[in-house]
Amino acid sequence: MKHFDFDLFVIGGGSGGVRAARMSAQRGARVAVAEVAAMGGTCVNVGCIPKKLYSYAAHYAESFEESHGFGWIGEAPRLDWNLLKANRAREISRLNGIYIGLLENTGVQIIRGWACLRDAHTVEVEGRQYTAKSILIATGGTPTVPAVAGREHVVTSDSMFDLDPFPKRLMVVGGGYIACEFASIFRGLGAEVTHVHRNEKLLTGFDEDVRRFIATEMAKTGIDQQFMREVQAITRTAGGLQVDLKHKHGDAHSVTVDTVLYATGRVPNVNGLGLEAVGVSVSASGAIHVNAHYQSSVPSIYALGDVTARLQLTPVALGEAMVVVDHLFGPAAGKKRRQMSYDFVPTAVFTHPNIGTVGFTELEAHKTFEHITVYCADFKALKHTLSGSTERTLMKLIVDDASDRVVGLHMVGPDAGEIVQGFAVAMKAGATKEIFDSTIGIHPPHGGRGICDHARAGQGRRRSADGEDVHLKHRPAPTAGQRQHAVAHSLSFV
């Protein structure tokens, strides 16, 4: 039998790569992981973790503001951007160390440098070749900026955490979740934010009510929304970066800012990996094609996480890693082989307010189920009865009439991301509307009454804790003829 240096060679020490490497080593495999940058990948260094830390930082501004209504008086403190950056950097390097420790403690060999494939069983790093029975590509994704005049003046999300100085005037270009999050975070930290998006609505793929609602709430925080506009050119002037914008229907104007963030998408990180020479098949965007075991077109080479461009989320990369480990080295003692399911994966968007969502959007549900019922509530949270904030909360449930299963849940409001996590468990377990209705809620929750109460209310109007009308809508599924009007229907949300 051919001898290999390793049972598994992992390229990329990010979320998926580290999980696969250390769990394989725990099963007794001889494992190496190559990493060209800081250990932990996108999530730890320039993604989820620093972003959420900055989102916490940004929330303090509104908390100081809102505290006056609760009797707190005095000047709000000012942000020391350099202190925030330094504290974040310290925490991230602590996490880098934890990742290294986790690998070393399980006996994984860490190899520093850029890795590329030489053949189906050989990886080269910094001029040295290593052989492995299996190779796992977990190289993640990288931001992409379109070819616009003045492109050299813009930054991507990778640079946002260490900007120097703090951008007093920030333009964010893009309508996806990363763009929305940075717009909210830097607005909260005190920047004047102009949010440019080429379409009418943010967050393609999210529920239509959520898309409409979050745009309204973000605008209330003072973000200048310039939608239906394309950037024509970016020029450095004495006063800053001049960005020429053109409305889709004609008119043009310029905005001058300190920093332009392009958050217009990410592409799989495959450049220079040598995939073509080895015969690994990729899509037009570079995403590695894999089967249910995350095996590529070359049987000894596997790929997972963002480089396969499925659901680009850390917990998804972690889940996929466990499937690969079980497939290659067998499940943990006494456990079943894991399967990956992409159903009911909860997603949070850390805008201000947050979005939490799980399951089908209303449009998807209309296409998937014969008849659905939609319950929506839009209300003022109990906290804001004193805070003076005009922020509102949206809760929406989508129920498949045939099974009574709750198949979609969407929320916009404080801590929506955390709240939806719990509902995801129930929905994955097949919870019905009847179960939601019979669940006794905690009291008093965020909105004076919980989501179960809102859902239970069914058709009609009820009054919330602050005495305002809670608008609830029982939306029967459209007939076949009505289905084509689903977009307009969903926008008729009260």
Ligand SMILES: Cc1cc2nc3c(=O)[nH]c(=O)nc-3n(C[C@H](O)[C@H](O)[C@H](O)COP(=O)(O)OP(=O)(O)OC[C@H]3O[C@@H](n4cnc5c(N)ncnc54)[C@H](O)[C@@H]3O)c2cc1C
């Ligand atoms: C701004 C931002 C915010 C995000 N927020 C969230 C969030 O809130 N929640 C969430 O779930 N997800 C979030 N994500 C997505 C999440 O970070 C990714 O889905 C996740 O990191 C993917 O893990 P991965 O293992 O596929 O790749 P990564 O974590 O990107 O790791 C890939 C690693 O491979 C290394 N590498 C690449 N090529 C090579 C090579 N040839 N040789 C050696 N090393 C190489 C890279 O340096 C990197 O460390 C966010 C992403 C961004 C950009």
